[in-house]
Amino acid sequence: MSAPSPLESKPIPPAEGATPALAQWFVAKAAHPDALIFFRMGDFFEMLFGDAEIAAGALDIALSYRGEHRGEKVALCGVPAHAVESYLAKLIRQGFRVAICDQTETPEEQKRRKAPTIRREVVRIVTPGTVTEDSLLEASRPAWLLALAPAEDRLGAAWLDVTTGAFGTEGLAAADLPALLARLEPAEILAPEDLARSPALLMLAERTAHVSPPRDGTRRLAEAYGVSTLEGFGAFTPEEVAAAAMAVDYVRLTQAGALPRLAPPVPSGGRGALQMDGATRRSLEILRSERGDPRHSLLGAVNRTVTAAGARELAARLAAPLAEAAPIAARHDAVDFLLAVQGVRSTLRDTLKGAPDMARALARLSLDRFAPRDLGAIRDGLARAEGMAAALDAVVAAPPVPPLVAAARAALVPADGPRAELARALADPLPARLEDGGLVAAGYDGELDALRRLRDGAREAIAALQMDLAQAWGVASLKIRHHQQFGFLAEVPAAAGEKLLREGAKDGPHAPVHRQTMANAMRFTCTALAELDRRVAEAGEQAAKRERMVAQHLRRLCLAAAPAIAAAAAAMAELDVHAAAAELAADGTWCRPDVTDRADFAVVAGRHPVVEAALARARGPAFVPNDCDLSAGRRLCLLTGPNMAGKSTFLRQNALLVILAQAGLFVPAERARLGLTDRLFSRVGAADDIAGGRSTFMVEMAETAAILNQATSRSLVVLDEVGRGTATWDGLAIAWSVLEALHDRIRCRTIFATHFHELTALAGKLPDLAPAHMQVREWRGEVVFEHRVGPGAAEKSWGVHVARLAGVPRPVLTRAQEVLKALEARARGLDPLSDELPLFARPAAPPPAEAPAANPALAALAEIDADSLSPREALDAIYRLKSLLGPVPPGAE
Numbered sequence: 001m002s003a004p005s006p007l008e009s010k011p012i013p014p015a016e017g018a019t020p021a022l023a024q025w026f027v028a029k030a031a032h033p034d035a036l037i038f039f040r041m042g043d044f045f046e047m048l049f050g051d052a053e054i055a056a057g058a059l060d061i062a063l064s065y066r067g068e069h070r071g072e073k074v075a076l077c078g079v080p081a082h083a084v085e086s087y088l089a090k091l092i093r094q095g096f097r098v099a100i101c102d103q104t105e106t107p108e109e110q111k112r113r114k115a116p117t118i119r120r121e122v123v124r125i126v127t128p129g130t131v132t133e134d135s136l137l138e139a140s141r142p143a144w145l146l147a148l149a150p151a152e153d154r155l156g157a158a159w160l161d162v163t164t165g166a167f168g169t170e171g172l173a174a175a176d177l178p179a180l181l182a183r184l185e186p187a188e189i190l191a192p193e194d195l196a197r198s199p200a201l202l203m204l205a206e207r208t209a210h211v212s213p214p215r216d217g218t219r220r221l222a223e224a225y226g227v228s229t230l231e232g233f234g235a236f237t238p239e240e241v242a243a244a245a246m247a248v249d250y251v252r253l254t255q256a257g258a259l260p261r262l263a264p265p266v267p268s269g270g271r272g273a274l275q276m277d278g279a280t281r282r283s284l285e286i287l288r289s290e291r292g293d294p295r296h297s298l299l300g301a302v303n304r305t306v307t308a309a310g311a312r313e314l315a316a317r318l319a320a321p322l323a324e325a326a327p328i329a330a331r332h333d334a335v336d337f338l339l340a341v342q343g344v345r346s347t348l349r350d351t352l353k354g355a356p357d358m359a360r361a362l363a364r365l366s367l368d369r370f371a372p373r374d375l376g377a378i379r380d381g382l383a384r385a386e387g388m389a390a391a392l393d394a395v396v397a398a399p400p401v402p403p404l405v406a407a408a409r410a411a412l413v414p415a416d417g418p419r420a421e422l423a424r425a426l427a428d429p430l431p432a433r434l435e436d437g438g439l440v441a442a443g444y445d446g447e448l449d450a451l452r453r454l455r456d457g458a459r460e461a462i463a464a465l466q467m468d469l470a471q472a473w474g475v476a477s478l479k480i481r482h483h484q485q486f487g488f489l490a491e492v493p494a495a496a497g498e499k500l501l502r503e504g505a506k507d508g509p510h511a512p513v514h515r516q517t518m519a520n521a522m523r524f525t526c527t528a529l530a531e532l533d534r535r536v537a538e539a540g541e542q543a544a545k546r547e548r549m550v551a552q553h554l555r556r557l558c559l560a561a562a563p564a565i566a567a568a569a570a571a572m573a574e575l576d577v578h579a580a581a582a583e584l585a586a587d588g589t590w591c592r593p594d595v596t597d598r599a600d601f602a603v604v605a606g607r608h609p610v611v612e613a614a615l616a617r618a619r620g621p622a623f624v625p626n627d628c629d630l631s632a633g634r635r636l637c638l639l640t641g642p643n644m645a646g647k648s649t650f651l652r653q654n655a656l657l658v659i660l661a662q663a664g665l666f667v668p669a670e671r672a673r674l675g676l677t678d679r680l681f682s683r684v685g686a687a688d689d690i691a692g693g694r695s696t697f698m699v700e701m702a703e704t705a706a707i708l709n710q711a712t713s714r715s716l717v718v719l720d721e722v723g724r725g726t727a728t729w730d731g732l733a734i735a736w737s738v739l740e741a742l743h744d745r746i747r748c749r750t751i752f753a754t755h756f757h758e759l760t761a762l763a764g765k766l767p768d769l770a771p772a773h774m775q776v777r778e779w780r781g782e783v784v785f786e787h788r789v790g791p792g793a794a795e796k797s798w799g800v801h802v803a804r805l806a807g808v809p810r811p812v813l814t815r816a817q818e819v820l821k822a823l824e825a826r827a828r829g830l831d832p833l834s835d836e837l838p839l840f841a842r843p844a845a846p847p848p849a850e851a852p853a854a855n856p857a858l859a860a861l862a863e864i865d866a867d868s869l870s871p872r873e874a875l876d877a878i879y880r881l882k883s884l885l886g887p888v889p890p891g892a893e
């Protein structure tokens, strides 16, 4: 399933008879048949043959033809080398891989070799999971490359981010793969063929590639880290080692042998994080909204970080909250501390603002693919880190510095970091590209200074020579100009030039030698000028060469201190996250949650951070806080209430509080005591799987099954409207049995929202079930949603009122009330809760008729003829109607 498949369908012509340059293309293509070859030709990268056809379409650029190969015209398209990044970005986004076949020698070297064409080799393969250029990356998201190595029914997973060096591994059951994919959202996946065909991976197929798992992973991994055994890094399963080696091998392959700086792999060792599957993540809109917008997500609402690295760290924490009390409390301590020292906090945040992304700069340095600004990023980043350390050192009074802050403080200033050296060495401002020259400050390197003096001195010498020649040739207006091809030439007016020509050949260093005749001028050179020309060019070349050497020296200096620089960068990101959390809590409306080891859940005046922010943005009514108590004896909250009353918001809000708390942040509530949650399940909102071809009902049942199979007594389940996708009679039965299973067998904390008011009758039968309802009141004939959760089941239903609000015409509503009354009369005697009624033995009802899009209520009414129905059919119809309109308010009957 290597991407992109269209490449495979384009045949590659045989290589025989190729010109020398074309022969190089064939070598590159044979080695990388699944990649587009970007073939360097002068100032362009060209694509040839089938690649050209694909790339021209994908990049929307012109396709042309040049020359012939074996009697066929060669298709061709190209992009300018200086703008190659934007084209790469386009292709990567479309799931292509690109092999960069660049010139790897200078024209001089080629001449010396007497080769017919300049040497070209694949220097790198650009893939979604291995890019390092800022323009190809999202600043605030990690770019995970995930490798999977199967072993019987288990999997080894290793994920690494070449842009920061972060590296994690985990051994997992095959069934847990979808959850891991949902958590990491990898940019690229490596998996052996058979695994790559699994449904979970096929969904991501267009962004993935594969290689075969290596045999001796342990040795190669150890080699990559220059150690003899991996034991020092932690306990890895063989599958984890295989996956990690696979990832490292792949990175090496794409970087043509070079390996970026990688942190030692961290095995999760089963400690793990709060488990959430893909459906839960989507439903809770953690990193982006259901429509894919990051701004309307949990992250978007709570993110107060001021750096991209801080935002990445916060996103990582929200995507994988912790599952142990002590490290969670440690993070809360850090937030508490930064909340208390407000002045220090704002100094830290001011210092962080605009700080460069050291982690990513370091990655580019380690791959030797850096620009001057990357060295500048290390210099400036370390300077900022020192500033932050000084700010923290200024805290003298209580409160005591918590361990996480102390550790970050210690990491901020690397003992022998390259900061002082970089400060001396780097010019300010820095040039955009190394080739531009001027990276190294004057006074740093004596030899470079001397070469530069020579180069610039030669310029002065040119001015002097110009005066000498003007005198010697008797042409006062003589000018020495630089010519691309001929170097320095002395230019004189045409008439003066004619005279010099007539005077004929002379000897000596100043004797004019004719080079060019133009309309009004002539150009000459002479031995002295040619000699000077050579010296200037040489000095310039040598200065450039020396500057490259100095740049490499500075690069090595940074790499020697890489672990310490990476640690300083991580400390900055960590402090950014804690300070941001404190900032959020600074106005007193967020509290430190008490995360306990018991199965508690008691929230006082909790709020939904995203809905609250949206209301504030729209200058709408204030968010109404709600309590939620799921402690022992009332573990299962059965929530009823009409549509639009705020059920979904309440369900999600309590799940989000758990995520925030276990991620180490404060929570939007007055008080919150939250027992540790091991797995969080949220099924709120529409669950269609149009792409997967499963009906709403199938999706709902599959997801419900997942909960019933995986939830434990330490889990939190928030469920909206189970059983909605089928005939209501069946739906009630399913909802009923799910509720019983959660209550009796799994015994987890649950909030269960339902339209089936009948379920509230279970309150008496299930001791830990506590009914609650969304409060609604009537005001001048209109429904007013209070958005407040009250105890007990809804007394009066408002379905008809809500239907009216939604625009269902009044005659339809009146008719609905009549029909319901008739139906209820017919169904009398059939109490759904009576023990005689074979609730679960009833054969499946026919699926509900497809409602015309315009008005489902109308359609439902049109179908019903109360007199022709048996009592049981009447009962079924009642449920169907009620699920559309809600029960009739008692007053209306």
Ligand SMILES: Nc1ncnc2c1ncn2[C@@H]1O[C@H](COP(=O)(O)OP(=O)(O)OP(=O)(O)O)[C@@H](O)[C@H]1O
Binding pocket: 611, 621, 622, 623, 624, 625, 626, 642, 643, 644, 645, 646, 647, 648, 649, 650, 787, 788
């Ligand atoms: N606690 C609250 N305070 C203020 N406004 C709220 C509150 N809860 C919900 N709302 C507002 O009410 C709207 C509807 O809420 P929500 O989607 O939770 O209702 P619902 O009962 O789940 O409806 P449905 O059953 O149709 O999905 C929200 O978009 C929000 O604007």
